[in-house]
Amino acid sequence: MFDTKTVTTEWGGKTLTLETGRVARQADGAVLATLGETVVLCAVTAAKSVKEGQDFFPLTVHYQEKYSAAGRIPGGFFKRERGATEKETLTSRLIDRPIRPLFPEEFLNEINVICQVLSYDGENEPDILAMVAASAALTISGVPFMGPIGAARVGYVDGEFVLNPTNEQVKAGDLDLVVAATHDAVMMVESEAKELSEETMLGAVMFAHKASQQVIDAIIDLAEQAAKEPWELKAGVDAKAVKAKLKGIIGDDLAAAYKLRDKQQRQTAINEARAKARTEMEGIKHENPAEYLASLKLVKKLEADIVRGAILKDGIRIDGRNTKQIRPIEAMVHFLPRAHGSALFTRGETQSICTTTLGTRDAEQMIDGLTGLNYEHFMLHYNFPPYSVGEVGRFGAPGRREVGHGKLAWRALHPVLPSKEEFPYTIRVLSDITESNGSSSMATVCGGSLSMMDAGVPLKRPVSGIAMGLILEGKDYAVLSDILGDEDHLGDMDFKVAGTSEGITSLQMDIKIAGITEEIMKVALAQAKEGRAHILGEMAKALGETRTELSAHAPRIETFSIDKSKIREVIGTGGKVIREIVAQTGAKVDIDDEGVIKVSSSDPAQIDAAVAWIKGLVEEAEVGKIYDGKVVNLVDFGAFVNFMGGKDGLVHVSEIKNERVEKVSDVLSEGQAVKVKVLEIDPRGKVRLSMRVVDQETGAELEDTRPAREPRGDRPDRGPRRDGGDRGGSRDEGRGPRREGGPRRDRGDRGPRGEGGERPRRDGDGGNDGGNAPEFAPAFLTGDRD
Known part of the structure; x- marks a missing residue:
């Protein structure tokens, strides 16, 4: 019934299986990927036509974790999977970023890539498997995808790279790095590192690239068995001719616009040039709609040619800087008076207000996922309002981009945080972007580091971040430090590096072309190191080290x-x-x-x-130690005092003062604060206290001037006791003869036992001071006072 095709390969010591033809057969491409006992299904569907007037590529990637995959029932009221979690959103972006550049520019059909985790073994992470499954499903679907890509996770444990490490190995090691690559070049990098060198990070990327080749070969083997017929792309318009026509219309206008240093002035001039081109091309809208739509996109190409050509030819960028120059930086801390820690970080026309809030354990974020409930004590949230770029737009809940940028900054700062034992606070960093023209995520890293230092969080070292760009034309290339927004849009690479003076803490790379080489990455990392060092120096002018005192408003x-x-x-x-x-x-x-x-x-x-x-x-009370206490009860023979928070002891009337006290209430009152010394703790834990040997003002111990009590053993015999005779006499004295071997005499004359088995006592018989003294009262309470 099923025409199933399967490919199996040993990958990193585990078996990777790719299967198609059994599940989701109506999708254009569907692959069931298995690694260990983790199983991910990816299904790809593509629209067969393009909507009229559409001039963009609508690719949507969805990654979803089914709780049943780990044998769990979702929490919450509805008990089902709801909106995307942060991890699902981040993994969707992880899949999207390397595959998007691999579709032809003229292909505008809508595509859905849906990855679902069906089984999770707790050892093999499903995000990498989802990337592999998505690549395989696209490759066999027939859509014009210039893949496949492979993916791999790399750890660094005891100086060795580990392919697809377990969660335990990642926690024990110094690196968590994910790479996606084609056969020839790296497409995407995402990582968190514990201050590793540029050489180690580059080695990890190359190690992952090599490991991904095995996955690519397996996908090609599957495609040879099961790939559908490739789609035919419609012949497009003559792009060269249209671009030449546009250059004649607005070429000079764009060249002049890109010489303006101010962003707003430059943007206004560019928009005027675009409007001019649209007006000039309006005449062909009905005669040749395809050429008209192409002209709108080719304006961007013309802009890119102007900007990229100037950089490669003269080394001069849009705002007049050379390729290594960093924009002016201004940083200040304690920007907001009531925040626990705050910083305003400005680099050129990019600005972030960062605040740090410290909380207790009950403020930790509870995260429900495949591994169960987890609690996160460090949070970083990033907001990007439309006014930051001078636009009108949606303002509300964070989108995928904001979640992704916030997580990048989180990864950059997380390795330098103190342990929970060293600093037992929940930490929340909030970054509000107030201006944006080039890497606001790296501004968040810098501002977040300063705000935590201002709050008194003992970071190992300050962290700075920088965004690098790339212009690549054939064999000629230029690496740009601290790129502008326009350089990001018109360039070939967005390469972000964050770290301390000792090494890299986070590395993220996105490529808009078919990958970059090891040589270019090496140059970019070295240039980024210089830029990070410069930024750290500028940050130190605002605050060089963590404050030793917390804010007065912090817990x-x-x-x-x-x-x-x-x-x-x-x-x-x-x-x-x-x-x-x-x-x-x-x-x-x-x-x-x-x-x-x-x-x-x-x-x-x-x-x-x-x-x-x-x-x-x-804690246990110590004999001879002085404590602060509070009188909780007055009795005829003294006062009960609570001390150490949860212990009570008795201050006998004779231990209140050196002078005779006739009535306890004349000297003490309930609730009165006193200072007491522990005199004795009996075997049953009952405590005898004294006030008279403690200075009630200072708490200092006073010399005991009262004569020592006569030892009980040296006292004269007090004679026989009443109604019972001398206890030192024979057992039979005063009690009458006992029958030899016979039963005990009838005890009925004692009366019935009371509730709980107690017999009622006769007044005055066996009681202590009329029954007011506690059962544990020492002998001096029973009448033998000095």
Whole structure:
């Protein structure tokens, strides 16, 4: 029934299988890719015609993770997959970026590329497999795709490159790099690194490129068995002739416009030239609509020729800089008075306001995915409002571009963050782009680094970022540092490098041509290193190192550990104790399963109160140590004092003052703060305290001037006890004879037991001070006072 075609290859020590013909047979191309027990389905469909008047290429890539792939049910109310998560959005971009440049310019049919994760084994990541499946599905679909591409992930563990590392290997290593490439050149790079050298990063890219060749060969083998007939492209218009006509109409106008240094003036002049071309070409709109539409696109080509030619010929760029020059930089910190940390970073006509907010553990981001619930304590959010480019446009929830740019900046800053043990805060960096003319994501890296330093986040080192460009014509090329927006649009490469003085933390590259060579990448990395060093120097003028003090508006967090067996004492039944601590002190308290406690508040006094309370619950009192306490109950024979937050002890009336105290309430009152010294802790944990040997003002210990108590063993015999005789006598004295071997006498005269099995006592028999003294009261409470 199924005409199934399958290709299998050993790749990185695992079996990669590409299969078509069994699933999604009505799509133009569908491939089921399997690596280990991770399975991804990619289906490609293309519209058979182009909408009238359409002059752009509508390629849409969707990547979706099915929770059933990992044997999970989605969380939330609806219990089904909803809108794209951040990871799904980023992976969609990861697939889109290398395949988009590989379609012919004249091909404008709408294409959907849909990748779905059907099985996930927790070891082989599905994003790389989705890129491979998308490449294979496009290759066999028949659409004019100039692929295939291969893809690979590379880790760097113990000085060795690792192909397609596991999550554990990525965490243990120094690199997480993804590369997509054709057989001849690299198309796309995305990475996060722990301050690696340019040489190591270039080696990783080349290692991935070589590993992707095996995937490309497998896709070609599949296409030889299952590829559909290629689509025929309609003959286009004579582009050279149309471009020559446009050059005669607006060539001089564009050349003059691109000599204007100010962006707004330049953009106005360019728009006027475009409008002139549209008006001049209007006459052929009905006679030759294809030529008219082509002329609108070829204006861009004409602009590119002017800009690129000037750079390759004279080395002079649109704004007058040479190829290595960086635009003027101005940075300032503490830009916003109430933010925990803030920075305004301006480079030429690109500007970002970055703020850093510090929070406690309950502010962490909860992420639900194939691997289950995870919590992220570092967030970076990037916003790009339309006014930043002087335009009117959509303003609302972030789009794919904003999510992608924010993640790039996140990867650049993440490697230099302190560990959660060193700095137990949740960190959120917010970048609002207020001007844009060239890499706002790299401005976010610079501004984000400064704002965190301003907030007191102890970064390992400051991070700067730079965007590089490329002009490539045949064998001639020029690498551009700190590119403008127009140089990005009209150039061949967007190459972004971020890092510290010690090495690279993030590298991203997108190519608009069929890839670049190792030689060009080597030049670009070296030139980027010089640019990053210059930018770090300019940033240091605003703030050279992290502030040692947090903002007055930021929460303070004190971290300490307790024995795990004491956790329940802090939490209490149903959380009663910890709720009381929070309510009474105003501080937030967080406890994990290992006994690590974090107490946070913007008021240090609240933290001190909560910490003292908690330590009082779990620490043992020490004999001879002085504590602050509070009177909680008055009795005839003394006062009960709460100390260490959760312990009570008795200050006997004789230990309140050196002088005789007739009535306890004349000296003490409930709620009164006192200072007490621990005199004794009996085997049952009951504590005897003293106030009289402590200076109540200073807390200093006073000399005990009272004569020492006479040892109990040296006292004279007090005679026989009443109603029971001398306890030191015979057991039978005063109790009558006991029958030898017979049953005990009838105890019915004692009366029935009370509730709980207790017998009612006779007044005055066996009680201590009328029954008011606690059961654990020492001997001096029973009448033997000095």
